[in-house]
Amino acid sequence: AQKITQTQPGMFVQEKEAVTLDCTYDTSDPSYGLFWYKQPSSGEMIFLIYQGSYDQQNATEGRYSLNFQKARKSANLVISASQLGDSAMYFCAMSPTNTGNQFYFGTGTSLTVIP
């Protein structure tokens, strides 16, 4: 069974500070992809970053970086230099390679950036 856990229902961060959003996962598949999506109040899902299970280096995309610790099955998202526009829901997701591209989402973390 596949499971994604996000233990932080809500987070606050001061503008320009860094914040870490936690994500742990559970899968028996040896090959999988880990994703983070941002969902603003308008509803669309915005792809932020991807980490493959066999990638040796942590993924980075601009202000976003993924702290991938495979042995701990964690894939935390780090947002540096937070901006007011970063306020949104953030979802961690996993897609095992052998499940026909199916995604499994966590319950999400609501991030609020404080000016």
Next chain:
Amino acid sequence: GAVVSQHPSWVICKSGTSVKIECRSLDFQATTMFWYRQFPKQSLMLMATSNEGSKATYEQGVEKDKFLINHASLTLSTLTVTSAHPEDSSFYICSAKAHGRQIGYGYTFGSGTRLTVV
């Protein structure tokens, strides 16, 4: 690139009527599209996987006769909520992966449809 257009963005309908939601891949071919449902302040739950030219695969607990999915072409999948009831009110969102596109680019999501049944 890899844009998915979803329409309508919101719809209000009377109980007992049917509502059709369209999901189009604008600049790529999508052999597979996924339909999700999201209740307020909750996560996305996969409803079904839509495959071009074949029957959709529904997740356990999703009524096939209520949520009709058609994927008639490589660029269009539709979800029809039949005989809608207030409990069907939710946010519906589709996603697709461009054929041949590296998985690292993620799956593109539509902008979602907020359905309210009154």
